[in-house]
Amino acid sequence: MIAARFVPVVLAAALALLVGACAAPTTGSGPADPASMVLADGYEPDDLNPLLGYGEEGASKLYDGLTALDADRQPQPNLAAAAPVAAADGLSWTVSLKPGVTFHDGTALDATDVVATYRAVLDPTKAATVASGYPMLRDVVALDPATVRFDLSSPFLLFPGRLTLPIVPAEQVAAPGPASDLALGTRPVGTGPYRLVEWRQGSSMVLEANPTYHGGAPAVRRITIVFATDDNTRAQRVAAGEFDGTVLPPALAKGIAGQAQGMVLREHASADYRTITMPFANPVTADPAIRQALNRAVNRQGMIDALLAGQGTPASTPVPPVLPEEVEPAAQFPFDPAAANAMLDAAGWVRGADGVRARGALPARFTLMYNPADTVRRDLAQAFASDARAIGVDVRLEGLGWDAIEPRMGADAVVLGGGNPFDTAFKSWQLLASANAADGFNNPGSYRNATVDQALGAALAAPDRATRAAELRRFQLAYAADPGMVFLTFLGHSYLTRDRFDGYQPVVEPHTHGTTWGPWWNVERWTPRT
Numbered sequence: 143m144i145a146a147r148f149v150p151v152v153l154a155a156a157l158a159l160l161v162g163a164c165a166a167p168t169t170g171s172g173p174a175d176p177a178s179m180v181l182a183d184g185y186e187p188d189d190l191n192p193l194l195g196y197g198e199e200g201a202s203k204l205y206d207g208l209t210a211l212d213a214d215r216q217p218q219p220n221l222a223a224a225a226p227v228a229a230a231d232g233l234s235w236t237v238s239l240k241p242g243v244t245f246h247d248g249t250a251l252d253a254t255d256v257v258a259t260y261r262a263v264l265d266p267t268k269a270a271t272v273a274s275g276y277p278m279l280r281d282v283v284a285l286d287p288a289t290v291r292f293d294l295s296s297p298f299l300l301f302p303g304r305l306t307l308p309i310v311p312a313e314q315v316a317a318p319g320p321a322s323d324l325a326l327g328t329r330p331v332g333t334g335p336y337r338l339v340e341w342r343q344g345s346s347m348v349l350e351a352n353p354t355y356h357g358g359a360p361a362v363r364r365i366t367i368v369f370a371t372d373d374n375t376r377a378q379r380v381a382a383g384e385f386d387g388t389v390l391p392p393a394l395a396k397g398i399a400g401q402a403q404g405m406v407l408r409e410h411a412s413a414d415y416r417t418i419t420m421p422f423a424n425p426v427t428a429d430p431a432i433r434q435a436l437n438r439a440v441n442r443q444g445m446i447d448a449l450l451a452g453q454g455t456p457a458s459t460p461v462p463p464v465l466p467e468e469v470e471p472a473a474q475f476p477f478d479p480a481a482a483n484a485m486l487d488a489a490g491w492v493r494g495a496d497g498v499r500a501r502g503a504l505p506a507r508f509t510l511m512y513n514p515a516d517t518v519r520r521d522l523a524q525a526f527a528s529d530a531r532a533i534g535v536d537v538r539l540e541g542l543g544w545d546a547i548e549p550r551m552g553a554d555a556v557v558l559g560g561g562n563p564f565d566t567a568f569k570s571w572q573l574l575a576s577a578n579a580a581d582g583f584n585n586p587g588s589y590r591n592a593t594v595d596q597a598l599g600a601a602l603a604a605p606d607r608a609t610r611a612a613e614l615r616r617f618q619l620a621y622a623a624d625p626g627m628v629f630l631t632f633l634g635h636s637y638l639t640r641d642r643f644d645g646y647q648p649v650v651e652p653h654t655h656g657t658t659w660g661p662w663w664n665v666e667r668w669t670p671r672t
Contacts, residue, residue, distance in 0.1 A: 176642070176670040178364035182376045182388035183657045186347075186369040189327035190338070192308035193262055193270040193315070196330075199562060199652055201663045203349055203365070205308030205332030206356075208237055208256065213647050213664075215564055217302040221251065221309055221333065221356075223288075225302065232297030232605075237305070239288045243356045245311050246330075246337045253284035258312035260292070262321065269320045274572060274584055276304065278602075296603055299610060300565050308332055335360045335666035345369060351666075360666040362643065367657050373517050380405065380638050387639035389656045391518050392453035395636035408637040408661045409453060412651040413462035413563040416522055418510065418628040421587035423553045426508045431489030432535065435482040436628050437475040439533045440526060444477075446631055449521045453634030459618045460570045462632045464563055464650050468611045473618035475625075482533045491534065499534035507536040511550065512557040514541030519557040522630055526557075551586035558586065561632070562652035567601040567614050574598070574626055589626030637661050643668045 190196045192205060200210045200220075209217035209226070219225055223238045243251040260282040263270045278298040283291050294301065314326055330338055335357065336349035347367045351360040368385065370376045376388045377395075381402045390398065392409070399407035418436075420427040427433065442456035455463050458474045491499040491506050499506040512523040520541065527537035537555075547556055560583070562569055572584045576595050579588035597620055601613035635651050639661045645668035651659045662668075 177362055179362060179386040180366045181657045182368045182370050182385045184371050185656050190330040191321055191324055191326040193321035195271050197308045198272050199654060200306035201659050202308055202334055203336040204330045204334040204338060206334050207306035207308055209302050209305040211564060213649050233294050235292045235301050237290050243333050244354060245333050249311055251333060252287045253290045255312045256290045256309055257282050257284050258315050259309050262315040303564050361669040362665055371515055389637050389660055392634055392636040393451040395638055396451050404640050405638045406641045408639055410635045410651050411464050412633055412635050413464060413561040414633045414653040415457050415460055415561045416630050417558050418526055419555050419558050419587040420627055421553055424508055426506055427555055431485050433625050435485040435533060436530060437625050438478045439482040440529045441477045442630055445525045453636055454631040457629035457632050459621055460561055460573055461566050461618060468566055468614045470615035470618035473622035479533055493534045497534060498536045506534060509538045509540055509554040511540045511542050511547045511554055523557050552580055560653045563650045567610055571598040571602060591624050593620035642671050644671055645669055
């Protein structure tokens, strides 16, 4: 089981050192210009190209999609003039464009740009990483300069939620070759509320308000984002008054909150799961008894209490409790080490003198990779290994960069993150459907289960939300009978933000967070407090 006594002691000591280091925080007067802010992020994007995933779920400061998700997670018209309209057979959706919208380069938005953006997604020579999010899209055509029609291969009830993809000028995606060669990666051209005016890669990014933004010029005129990957460094600098806000692991955020005058702790629920993949090419993690036993051996609530300062909820499947109508209560794994041991005994895994089980010549041993720059993933990996060891499964940890992790995901386990609260059926399909086996971070362990495939396919094709939810619950029952991963927790996201602006609105967040989401997801509507 999790080292329930050890971990809190380590965390407490670390926090004591950190808070001690910040024992005399400044008052943090912030930047001189009341209409500007300085934020710190622990993650720096590799590029700013929407075809490679930047801003895919909306909330981008640089781009707009045809729709945008509101605080209740519902798609609302953004570059669209009105809500998308479905054909009677559900096989096409028509969107009219808002008039008078211009890109940052001064050119006018029209249907040609929308068609070019989505056809670039569908073009295999572009190798757009977001293409896996549009398996239902067959084509997009311009009906006139202000109207586009999306043609689908099958009905898709929540298609308006797939229209948050940022729209770019047609000429920006016209060049042949892969999307990774496009200038958009470093010189973005969107219609968003902010324009990129400087990017010192590895250091900072400066955004300035778009004075001709179709939604009205933002009152927060300048945003500087400082990239600081080390959690403790960000915590100390925000406590010292250097930043107007940052994202922090929950325990650190709680420790700092109240130490820096004028800073407010914001805690957001999310659909952001952390799971341990169980690759089917590995003879140990592919064994159904091992997968079932590990799901009962992990102390999920213990991890949340000890590692996340209580900011999280236990996860057994990718369907988050923030969507209770979609959660199947019977598909949850209890913490039951005795049952886990009994399962392994019955499956012929015999415990040796060193405490590690083996079946014949095969030891119950596998490697778990994690990104060491992410302290939450590191801590969860260590807790998982501790719980696995308690039932005789030896998990060897390796902290690696993503470039080293990705080629090995078919054979070695990894601490994986993902999820969104906008379309859990589609996200579950991406993660666990046989059709996506070994497709990068989509189903990296090549999980296959015919009943899961059938239930998820039925959920995606459902004609209404009630049917969709029922099929999602059927999927969870099938998955729990044959789990392909060990889901651990849905994270709570924690932020510190300076309390000198009006306009904050809480939101349930996807996996993507930091300064793109967080309290600043609607920063273009904030106003400086006078």
